[in-house]
Amino acid sequence: MSLMGSLFGRSPIRPMQQHMHAAVACARAVVPLFEAMVAERGADLPELRREIDRLEHEADRLKHEIRSHLPRRLMLAVERRDLLEILDFQDSIADTAQDVAGLVEQRGMIVPAQLADLMMDLVHRVIAACEQAMKIIDELDELVETGFSGREVGRVEEMIVTLSKTESETDALAERLQRQIFGLEDELGIGTVFWWELVNQVAGMADYAERVGNRLRLLIAS
Numbered sequence: 642m643s644l645m646g647s648l649f650g651r652s653p654i655r656p657m658q659q660h661m662h663a664a665v666a667c668a669r670a671v672v673p674l675f676e677a678m679v680a681e682r683g684a685d686l687p688e689l690r691r692e693i694d695r696l697e698h699e700a701d702r703l704k705h706e707i708r709s710h711l712p713r714r715l716m717l718a719v720e721r722r723d724l725l726e727i728l729d730f731q732d733s734i735a736d737t738a739q740d741v742a743g744l745v746e747q748r749g750m751i752v753p754a755q756l757a758d759l760m761m762d763l764v765h766r767v768i769a770a771c772e773q774a775m776k777i778i779d780e781l782d783e784l785v786e787t788g789f790s791g792r793e794v795g796r797v798e799e800m801i802v803t804l805s806k807t808e809s810e811t812d813a814l815a816e817r818l819q820r821q822i823f824g825l826e827d828e829l830g831i832g833t834v835f836w837w838e839l840v841n842q843v844a845g846m847a848d849y850a851e852r853v854g855n856r857l858r859l860l861i862a863s
Contacts, residue, residue, distance in 0.1 A: 652782075652785075653707060653710075653711050653712075653724060654781050654782045654785055655782070656703065656706065656707045656710075657707065657724060657727065657728060657731075657778065657781065658778055658779055658781065658782070659703055660700060660703040660704055660707060660728065660731055660732070661731045661774070661775050661778040661779075661853075662775060663696065663699050663700040663703055663735065664700050664731045664732060664734040664735040664771075664775075665734065665771045665772060665774075665775045666696050666699075666700075667693055667696045667697050667700060667734065667735040667738035667739065668734055668735075668738050668767070668768055668771040668846050669768055669771075670689070670692055670693045670696055670738065670742075671693070671738050671741055671742070671764060671767075671768070671843070671846075672764055672765070672768060673689055674686070674689045674690070674693070674741070674742055674745060675752065675760060675761060675764050676761075677689060678745065678750055678751055678752045679752045679757045679760070679761065681751050683749050683751055686745060686746045686749065686750075687746055689742065689746075690742040690743065690745070690746040693738055693739055693741075693742040694739060694742070696735070696738075697735045697736065697738065697739040700731075700732060700735040701732070701735070704728060704732050707728060708725070708728070711724065711725070719785060719789075719860060723856065723860055726856055727778075727853055727856050727857070730849050730850075730852040730853045730856065731774075731778070731849075731853060733845075733849040733852075734771055734774075734846050734849045734850060737842055737845050737846045737849065738846060740842055741839065741842050741843055741846075744835065744838070744839055744842065745839065748832075748835055750832075750835070750836075750839065753825060753828070753829070755821065755825060756818065756821055756822065756825075756836075759814065759817060759818050759821065760818060760840075762814055763811060763814040763815060763818055763840065763843060763844065764843060766807060766810050766811045766814055766847070767811050767843055767844060767846050767847045769807050770804060770807040770808050770811055770846070770847035770850045770851065771846055771847065771850045773800065773803055773804040773807055773850065773854075774804055774850035774851070774853040774854055776800060777797060777800050777801060777804065777853065777854050777857060778853065778857075780793065780796070780797050780800070781857070784797060784857075784860075784861070789860060789861050794861055797857065797861065798858070798861065800854075801854040801855070801857065801858050804850065804851055804854040805851060805854065805855075807847070808847045808848065808850065808851040811844050811847040811848075812844065812847075814844075815840050815841070815843070815844035818840050819837055819840050819841075822836045822837055822840065823837075
């Protein structure tokens with residue numbers, strides 16, 4: 642390693658971006674899980690869960706790699722603690738996807754026909770929020786290079802606004818879905834609680850995605 646390299650270390654930005662891509666891969670894998678639930682392909686759930694577990698383990702590996710090699714002092718326009726906080730939000734997307742898969746597979750959940758369309762709408766909007774957060778993180782190297790100033794900032798701020806709108810849409814869909822679930826309480830029985838929690842977990846992925854964007858918004862403003 643060169644003298645400059647030993648002084649400044651390697652930039653953590655690219656690994657952060659790689660981790661975000663891994664986290665979003667976990668979120669995307671929730672789509673075929675719910676497609677199987679809607680199609681009543683319960684036999685497919687264990688394999689789909691194993692795939693999400695595999696993707697989450699890869700995200701975990703990247704997270705530990707970043708934490709282990711992140712220098713105490715960074716010669717960047719961003720603090721170490723800020724990067725670690727963003728990393729935790731990113732990782733929570735992957736963790737929550739794994740929690741969703743675990744609940745679904747353990748209980749062998751099949752989506753009631755009355756909930757299918759709205760459930761899939763929610764899942765797709767959640768993935769859209771996660772992908773928007775990933776696009777924002779992909780701009781992090783440009784933000785750092787420009788010292789969080791200039792034209793790039795305005796573009797990223799617009800992306801964060803779009804992310805916030807998408808997350809608000811997921812909140813509205815989740816509430817509509819949970820109201821429908823309570824309307825089916827007599828049919829679902831004790832399962833009502835698990836369906837309510839499942840919707841809450843799925844929507845939670847979009848919430849963590851928004852937190853990624855909001856943390857960057859604070860960095861831009863500081």
